[in-house]
Structure formats: C-alpha cells, structure tokens
Amino acid sequence: MGYLITYSPAYTLVPTYECFNRCSYCNFRTDPRKDTWITLEDAKKRLLALQRKGVWEILILSGEVHPNSSRRQKWFRHIYQLCELALALGFLPHTNAGPLSYSEMAQLKEVNVSMGLMLEQLTPELLKTVHQHAPSKKPEVRLQQLSWAGELKIPFTTGILLGIGETEEDWWDSLSAIAQQHQTYHHIQEVILQPHRLGSKQTWKKDGFYLPDFPKLIAKARDILPEDIAIQIPPNLISDSQFLMTCIEAGATDLGGIGVIDVVNPDYPHLHPDSLQAILQAKGWTLQPRLPVYPQYYDWLSPKLQTAVNNVC
Ligand SMILES: O=c1nc2n(C[C@H](O)[C@H](O)[C@H](O)CO)c3cc(O)ccc3cc-2c(=O)[nH]1
Ligand SMILES: C[C@H]1O[C@@H](n2cnc3c(N)ncnc32)[C@H](O)[C@@H]1O
Numbered sequence: 001m002g003y004l005i006t007y008s009p010a011y012t013l014v015p016t017y018e019c020f021n022r023c024s025y026c027n028f029r030t031d032p033r034k035d036t037w038i039t040l041e042d043a044k045k046r047l048l049a050l051q052r053k054g055v056w057e058i059l060i061l062s063g064e065v066h067p068n069s070s071r072r073q074k075w076f077r078h079i080y081q082l083c084e085l086a087l088a089l090g091f092l093p094h095t096n097a098g099p100l101s102y103s104e105m106a107q108l109k110e111v112n113v114s115m116g117l118m119l120e121q122l123t124p125e126l127l128k129t130v131h132q133h134a135p136s137k138k139p140e141v142r143l144q145q146l147s148w149a150g151e152l153k154i155p156f157t158t159g160i161l162l163g164i165g166e167t168e169e170d171w172w173d174s175l176s177a178i179a180q181q182h183q184t185y186h187h188i189q190e191v192i193l194q195p196h197r198l199g200s201k202q203t204w205k206k207d208g209f210y211l212p213d214f215p216k217l218i219a220k221a222r223d224i225l226p227e228d229i230a231i232q233i234p235p236n237l238i239s240d241s242q243f244l245m246t247c248i249e250a251g252a253t254d255l256g257g258i259g260v261i262d263v264v265n266p267d268y269p270h271l272h273p274d275s276l277q278a279i280l281q282a283k284g285w286t287l288q289p290r291l292p293v294y295p296q297y298y299d300w301l302s303p304k305l306q307t308a309v310n311n312v313c
C-alpha cells in the first residue's frame, strides 16, 4: 500500500455562490439574491463537454439559502436536479451544500455516491471571530450532520480548516471528535486537512495557516484517526513539491479532487495530474485516480448508484 497516493479527477459545479453565512475567510460567497443560479441547460452543456475526458466526480459545492427562507425548497430542488443530471450523463455526484435537514440529507443520498461537510473546528470560540456571522458553522450543528450521515449510511467526507484562529489543542479535539463519530457509524471515508491560504476576495486579512506545522499535524492526525480513514491534503495549496513529499511521507494518503480550477481558492490553480504524477514518480510514488466513493462503501449504495459506479470503471 505504501508508495501509492490517490486523487479524484473532479469537476466542480456551483449551484449558487449566494450564501447567508459570512465566514470571514471565504473567497466564494456573494450576498443573498446577488447571484444568478446556474441553469440546468448551462450545467448540461458543461457536463457534456467533460464526457470521456477522464473526469468521474462532479463536486456540487454550494453557497447556502437559510433553512427558514421561502427560497430554501427551490434551492434544494435545484441541487437535487443537478445531481440527477450529472448521474444521467455518467458522472458520480458528491454534494457539499452546507448543513441539511435530515430529510434533505436522506433525499440527496438517492443521487450522491458520497457527501461531505467540513467540521471546520470543534471549538465554539470561532463563533466570536471568523464565524461570527456564520450560523451554519456552529460546531453542534456540524457534529449532528456527521451523526445523521452515519445514521443514513452515507459515505462521508469531512475535515478541518486550519489557520483560522484555532489553537493546536483545538486540532486534536476536532480530530478526536471525527474519530469518535467514525467509531460509532464507520462512515467517514476521508478527512481533509485544509490549510487556509489567503485569497484575494476574503474580508479577513490575516496570514493563513503556518505551513511548516503541517507535517507534524498530518502525523498526529494519522495517529488519532482510525486507519481506514484516508487523509486528504490539497496539493495546490502547498506550492513547493519537496514540501508536498514531506507531507505525504508524514501520512497523507490522498490529494482530493483535482480539476482545472479550485473554485474555493481560485488564486491557487491545480497542477495537471500528469505534472503531479511526474513529481511523485521521481520520488518513487504512484499517483492513482479514485472514485468519490471508496470501495469499502459500495454496498451502502442503492442498486441504481452501484450501477453508476460500475459503469465508470
Ligand atoms: O469535496 C470537497 N472538496 C473541497 N475542496 C476541493 C475543491 O473544491 C475541488 O475538488 C478541487 O479544487 C478541484 O476543482 C476544497 C478546496 C479548497 O481550496 C478549499 C476547501 C475545499 C473544501 C472541499 C470540501 O469540503 N469538499
Ligand atoms: C467547503 C469548505 O471550504 C473551506 N473553505 C472556505 N473558504 C476557504 C479558504 N479561503 N481557504 C481554505 N478553505 C476554505 C471550508 O472549510 C468549507 O467548509
């Protein structure tokens, strides 16, 4: 198993950039009603252009409409339809649209091979700072999402955001909380360790995560998290290839979704997988594409989704 590192050839579809939260590190959001939602026709055009290009995962990543808004149902339906469209065109959807109601989550399970939501950090202290205007980021809301995903048997991706004002102790608490969820439901397929890097659109102007701490954090995450959980790091946020190797040697096993642009951090484009492969191969590692659902979870999927998985590989 050593010397293998995986990634998911992915394309990100954004239903809407509008979001009622205002996380101060966000480079993605626009104000509510200030964004025109992507149409199904436009999404179809984009997806048709991606067919037979080696892309398997469609990441549906969205800004959020408030749960009590009269527009919530329309927003949710739109996301559901985008997933259906991606499936119909032969792709495998993975949705991260922020916290969902139990019923919304259960419905999206029908049209997603896996889903995701970052825990961010477990400490409520961040509600006084970067998450002051982001009710979706309440730690108890996020933990409950992890439990619901487990109850519903949804293969799940979560993770922590680093360098947003948390302490070192907070990292271990957050990772332990994720480990505990997995011990109860066995549904966490991967944990993203996401360093915050400064982007050009965010309101918060502090420096991002102190990257020299990353290998130590990865090694300890490997210790805290059960072995069957993959550890994902984003290669575009780690500029130097030597340092990327150090992070991989510290225990990272996956490089996440790789597409042309990273819609969350458009200031940090991805290298082409061929270039990444060349860098890794020179150090004796092999970069291997994977699906957005890990093999140990195939039997959690409905027959329809299992067929979709069988048809791509
Ligand atoms: O599947 C996910 N991909 C996440 N990605 C990956 C990303 O959106 C795309 O998969 C790739 O960049 C390919 O376009 C992030 C990228 C960032 O720069 C910052 C944060 C994230 C967070 C997530 C995430 O929560 N879930
Ligand atoms: C989808 C996920 O993207 C992450 N996210 C949002 N903004 C940024 C940023 N500037 N840098 C890194 N990650 C970010 C959050 O962790 C969110 O949950």
Ligand code: MET
Binding pocket: 019, 028, 061, 062, 063, 064, 096, 097, 098, 099, 117, 118, 264
């Ligand atoms: C750029 S964030 C997209 C997903 C969602 N709004 C969240 O923060 O969890």
Ligand code: SF4
Binding pocket: 019, 020, 021, 022, 023, 026, 027, 028, 029, 062, 063, 064, 098, 134, 136
């Ligand atoms: S990070 Fe997600 S929840 Fe926060 S403002 Fe951006 S889109 Fe909204």
